Amino acid sequence: MIKNVWHVMGKELKSYFYSPVAYVVLTLFILLVGWRYSVLLVNAALQTAAGTPYAPFDGPQYVILNHFAVISTVLLFLLPLITMGVYAEEKKKGTMELLFTLPLSNGQIILGKFLANFLFCLLLFCGSAVPLITLFRFAAAPPAIIPILVGYLGIVLLTAAVLSLGHFLSTLTENQIVAAALTFVLVIVLYFFNEFGQAGNEGLAAVLRYLSPLSHLESFLVGTLDVSHLIYFISVWVFGIFLTYRTLESLRWR
Amino acid sequence: MIEVSHLSKLYGNFPAVRDLSFRVRPGEILGFLGPNGAGKTTTMRILAGYMPPSGGTCRIGGKDVMDHPLTVKRRIGYLPEQVPLYPELTVEEYLGFIARVRAIPAGERGGALDRIAVRCGLKDVRKKLIGRLSKGYRQRVGIAQALIHSPDVIILDEPTIGLDPAQIREVRELIRSLGEDHTIILSTHILPEVSQICQRVLIINHGRIIAEDTPENLTGRITKRLVCDSLVQGDRDRLAEVLAAAENLPEWEITAAEEPGMWHCTLVLSDGEQRPRLLAALQNGGLAVYEFHRRRVSLEDVFLQLIMEENDGLAAGASGAEMYAADAPDLVADHGDGP
Numbered sequence: 001m002i003k004n005v006w007h008v009m010g011k012e013l014k015s016y017f018y019s020p021v022a023y024v025v026l027t028l029f030i031l032l033v034g035w036r037y038s039v040l041l042v043n044a045a046l047q048t049a050a051g052t053p054y055a056p057f058d059g060p061q062y063v064i065l066n067h068f069a070v071i072s073t074v075l076l077f078l079l080p081l082i083t084m085g086v087y088a089e090e091k092k093k094g095t096m097e098l099l100f101t102l103p104l105s106n107g108q109i110i111l112g113k114f115l116a117n118f119l120f121c122l123l124l125f126c127g128s129a130v131p132l133i134t135l136f137r138f139a140a141a142p143p144a145i146i147p148i149l150v151g152y153l154g155i156v157l158l159t160a161a162v163l164s165l166g167h168f169l170s171t172l173t174e175n176q177i178v179a180a181a182l183t184f185v186l187v188i189v190l191y192f193f194n195e196f197g198q199a200g201n202e203g204l205a206a207v208l209r210y211l212s213p214l215s216h217l218e219s220f221l222v223g224t225l226d227v228s229h230l231i232y233f234i235s236v237w238v239f240g241i242f243l244t245y246r247t248l249e250s251l252r253w254r
Numbered sequence: 255m256i257e258v259s260h261l262s263k264l265y266g267n268f269p270a271v272r273d274l275s276f277r278v279r280p281g282e283i284l285g286f287l288g289p290n291g292a293g294k295t296t297t298m299r300i301l302a303g304y305m306p307p308s309g310g311t312c313r314i315g316g317k318d319v320m321d322h323p324l325t326v327k328r329r330i331g332y333l334p335e336q337v338p339l340y341p342e343l344t345v346e347e348y349l350g351f352i353a354r355v356r357a358i359p360a361g362e363r364g365g366a367l368d369r370i371a372v373r374c375g376l377k378d379v380r381k382k383l384i385g386r387l388s389k390g391y392r393q394r395v396g397i398a399q400a401l402i403h404s405p406d407v408i409i410l411d412e413p414t415i416g417l418d419p420a421q422i423r424e425v426r427e428l429i430r431s432l433g434e435d436h437t438i439i440l441s442t443h444i445l446p447e448v449s450q451i452c453q454r455v456l457i458i459n460h461g462r463i464i465a466e467d468t469p470e471n472l473t474g475r476i477t478k479r480l481v482c483d484s485l486v487q488g489d490r491d492r493l494a495e496v497l498a499a500a501e502n503l504p505e506w507e508i509t510a511a512e513e514p515g516m517w518h519c520t521l522v523l524s525d526g527e528q529r530p531r532l533l534a535a536l537q538n539g540g541l542a543v544y545e546f547h548r549r550r551v552s553l554e555d556v557f558l559q560l561i562m563e564e565n566d567g568l569a570a571g572a573s574g575a576e577m578y579a580a581d582a583p584d585l586v587a588d589h590g591d592g593p
Binding site for chain 2 (some may be wrong): 003004007008010011014015018019093094095096097098100101102103104105252
């Protein structure tokens with residue numbers, strides 16, 4: 001019954017757009033990303049004018065790379081806001097009991113809720129892609145489109161992975177703020193792992209670095225599609241969904 | 255339609271439901287009665303497929319709730335104790351979501367919504383946000399949610415809680431009308447409600463069934479004992495003397511009435527024939543009897559007595575019933591203004 005996934009997703013999306021969180025997140029995201037983008041453009045223009053002593057300065061490339069870096073940083077703060085209420089609110093309002101007693105399977109509930117969050121994030125990314133038009137319109141040499149798409153694929157995969165972890169953490173509590181804080185801490189720690197092993201890629205440092213989504217995001221951002229990094233993101237997503245599934249199962253046993 | 259056998263549920267080490275067995279026939283309205291913490295909500299949650307039992311089985315329409323959860327859930331409408339609503343949605347959107355998940359075909363959804371809105375008195379608030387509705391309306395939205403797909407089995411956990419008297423009456427009427435072609439289990443601790451709507455009553459305490467019968471038969475049980483209320487004028491000590499001397503009067507109590515020199519007496523007679531003699535004794539003792547009437551036995555009396563007996567039994571067995579025994583109301587002392 002794939003239809004039920006859609007029904008759950010539809011209900012979730014309606015709930016977002018009737019509550020302020022969606023608008024706060026959308027506005028913050030567009031504002032932050034747009035503002036940083038304009039700063040990047042100015043920097044690129046100045047540097048292009050000044051020229052670099054070493055190699056010819058690639059303005060569009062500089063803007064795109066940093067644009068993605070900005071997005072991945074902003075997501076660190078915004079994704080916890082998106083996932084915090086997904087299960088915590090249902091538990092608090094007692095509507096989990098409704099979902100569990102409707103003819104819905106746990107899988108349908110989980111996928112429906114995930115897709116709703118995911119679609120919302122795609123909307124954010126569409127918004128963040130709009131300023132890139134300037135590069136195609138005004139840059140002396142317009143950038144290649146494929147690497148940009150690959151970069152966005154990386155961002156989308158990162159988002160899917162973080163969302164699924166956030167959903168899991170949201171099932172653990174009835175308090176949205178706690179869920180948001182847990183997700184934020186987990187993601188910032190994972191981001192931070194990327195700083196390890198910069199010096200020497202050995203042992204624990206290498207493992208920690210492997211765990212960090214940023215280390216896998218890098219290759220996407222420069223426009224190379226590497227299957228091993230794709231597998232990392234898909235594994236994290238599956239892991240988060242699996243944990244969510246298990247906690248939903250266990251909720252019924254309490 | 256509903257078969258529950260040897261159902262039990264443990265929360266940690268605490269047994270919420272112990273070895274519960276009962277059946278509900280198609281088209282029957284069963285009232286589930288018990289003090290708070292007796293296991294009503296737990297039993298209903300298990301029936302609705304919200305949580306699995308620790309032991310025993312539940313079958314609805316011949317299918318086991320645990321083995322065929324989705325099939326069974328399609329045939330059930332369930333109103334939980336905490337009404338599950340999305341305050342950010344409008345009534346129509348909320349019921350629309352339920353209708354979709356309940357697999358009501360798109361073409362019939364509008365009609366189903368119209369019907370349920372009329373039936374539950376929601377016509378005027380269809381476009382309103384649930385969060386803006388009063389408690390009474392929210393309760394009705396909850397009930398509408400449980401009925402929209404016209405299920406074979408309806409499970410209502412305290413459907414009239416939080417409603418005003420007029421609304422309570424409407425909901426009772428609604429439930430009674432549903433009983434014609436649905437099987438209904440409802441829990442409540444409002445006793446008159448049960449005698450008005452239910453064909454059969456199940457009284458549970460400490461997770462066990464302590465009585466199961468029609469409301470009439472249950473009230474018939476304790477009518478052998480006769481409880482009378484009387485208003486007497488005179489000296490209190492004299493009154494106590496006369497009552498102490500009377501035969502077949504195992505329990506009595508005197509409380510002061512509003513007017514000075516007047517006393518309320520609650521008299522429990524083991525023999526109805528005693529009444530004329532008791533009246534004569536009072537008059538001979540120089541006491542003026544202003545009122546003397548037999549108290550109608552209500553389901554409440556039966557309920558309290560059964561619960562009390564059960565608790566006494568447990569206390570005698572040195573079991574952990576102090577919690578309830580401590581505040582178990584005394585039949586004679588406490589509910590003088592029963593219906």
